[in-house]
Amino acid sequence: MATFATSDGTTKYAARFAGRAAAGHFREQQGLWLSSLGIGTYLGEPDERTDRAYTHAAVAAVEAGVNVIDSAINYRFQRSERSIGAALAELLRRGYSREELLLCTKGGFLTPDGEMPADASEYFNREYVETGILQEGDVAAGCHSMAPRFLADQLERSRRNLGVETIDVYYLHNPETQLDEVPREMFHSRVRAAFEFLESAVAAAKIHFYGMATWNAFRQTEDSTDYLSLATMESLARDVAGGSHHFRFVQLPCNLGMTEALTRANQKLDARTVPVVEAANKLGITLMASASMLQGQLSRGLPSFVKAALGMTTDAERALQFVRSTPGITTALVGMNRIEHVGTNLSLVKVEPASQDQFSRLFERGKQA
Numbered sequence: 001m002a003t004f005a006t007s008d009g010t011t012k013y014a015a016r017f018a019g020r021a022a023a024g025h026f027r028e029q030q031g032l033w034l035s036s037l038g039i040g041t042y043l044g045e046p047d048e049r050t051d052r053a054y055t056h057a058a059v060a061a062v063e064a065g066v067n068v069i070d071s072a073i074n075y076r077f078q079r080s081e082r083s084i085g086a087a088l089a090e091l092l093r094r095g096y097s098r099e100e101l102l103l104c105t106k107g108g109f110l111t112p113d114g115e116m117p118a119d120a121s122e123y124f125n126r127e128y129v130e131t132g133i134l135q136e137g138d139v140a141a142g143c144h145s146m147a148p149r150f151l152a153d154q155l156e157r158s159r160r161n162l163g164v165e166t167i168d169v170y171y172l173h174n175p176e177t178q179l180d181e182v183p184r185e186m187f188h189s190r191v192r193a194a195f196e197f198l199e200s201a202v203a204a205a206k207i208h209f210y211g212m213a214t215w216n217a218f219r220q221t222e223d224s225t226d227y228l229s230l231a232t233m234e235s236l237a238r239d240v241a242g243g244s245h246h247f248r249f250v251q252l253p254c255n256l257g258m259t260e261a262l263t264r265a266n267q268k269l270d271a272r273t274v275p276v277v278e279a280a281n282k283l284g285i286t287l288m289a290s291a292s293m294l295q296g297q298l299s300r301g302l303p304s305f306v307k308a309a310l311g312m313t314t315d316a317e318r319a320l321q322f323v324r325s326t327p328g329i330t331t332a333l334v335g336m337n338r339i340e341h342v343g344t345n346l347s348l349v350k351v352e353p354a355s356q357d358q359f360s361r362l363f364e365r366g367k368q369a
């Protein structure tokens with residue numbers, strides 16, 4: 001039995017929804033069948049009530065047609081990963097198998113364990129500096145590291161928190177955070193070293209793919225300090241591991257209020273400059289959208305032209321429908337720890353993504369509004 005999402009496992013998962021999921025809800029990427037909606041676990045208090053809520057929400061989401069689960073070691077001080085670990089154990093008890101689900105998490109930000117310690121610098125010194133995990137110069141912006149020794153430590157913690165042998169997608173978390181103070185050449189050599197480590201983690205079956213989960217990097221104009229070129233990042237992976245490298249996933253915000261992934265041509269590829277959705281497609285990299293509802297803000301008050309273009313009953317549905325229908329986006333991640341949000345959002349599983357015509361109408365109307 002494989003310890004990660006497989007082609008057979010995700011095919012079996014999609015088949016569970018035959019007759020219940022609309023055409024286009026599951027998409028094939030990297031040989032896997034992935035749902036157009038995924039559950040995120042960023043927001044919420046670091047308390048037991050929220051821990052339990054995320055566990056229930058993740059179980060309910062998988063039962064309703066979501067096989068993409070997203071977390072990060074720093075979300076709610078490691079508690080979100082542990083909530084997902086508990087959900088996974090419950091799902092295995094209910095007859096799902098590990099191979100059906102894409103488990104994604106991230107490392108890079110220094111994070112406490114479960115709660116904010118009374119003296120954070122004493123905690124980080126004891127846990128990371130005295131143990132030699134972090135050394136002089138490893139930390140940028142006071143909170144971020146991509147040093148291989150640190151990533152190795154963080155990966156072990158995430159595997160433990162999630163209770164899995166293999167993490168499907170391990171992202172460097174907001175690596176562009178470092179660009180405020182690290183010169184670009186040094187940044188590239190750090191990314192290269194991180195990729196070398198991540199390829200070794202693939203070889204050890206601790207992860208299956210790796211990537212970058214970003215906020216600004218791939219959406220910015222090329223002259224921005226924290227801009228990143230996807231082709232350059234891919235070429236670093238290629239240097240490390242050749243054409244069969246495992247840098248295959250990128251996460252970035254995409255929603256009705258942040259459309260740059262689709263609309264800003266900022267990625268040089270051969271002789272052209274194209275938006276990141278096009279660059280990712282050419283480079284064989286799968287795109288996951290974060291903040292699909294702009295952290296809940298797009299769940300109400302959308303302009304009427306959105307309703308006119310997309311139809312549907314609520315603004316929350318329209319916001320998610322936009323992201324899951326964006327050409328080049330595989331999964332729209334939405335944070336939801338309230339079970340009623342799982343219910344409402346996953347009513348979209350039985351709805352086909354917007355047609356090209358509906359989608360274009362949205363942009364036409366948007367220009368006039």
Ligand SMILES: NC(=O)c1ccc[n+]([C@@H]2O[C@H](COP(=O)([O-])OP(=O)(O)OC[C@H]3O[C@@H](n4cnc5c(N)ncnc54)[C@H](OP(=O)(O)O)[C@@H]3O)[C@@H](O)[C@H]2O)c1
Binds near residue numbers: 041042251295296316
């Ligand atoms: N740089 C990065 O790597 C990065 C950055 C941001 C996000 N992410 C990932 O992307 C995921 C999604 O982004 P996000 O959680 O920041 O924001 P989001 O998905 O845009 O919004 C989540 C918020 O919307 C609320 N919500 C969900 N469904 C709703 C509905 N039907 N009606 C009203 N409110 C609703 C949620 O409430 P409840 O939770 O109370 O249900 C939560 O407060 C994250 O969880 C994380 O996994 C990654």
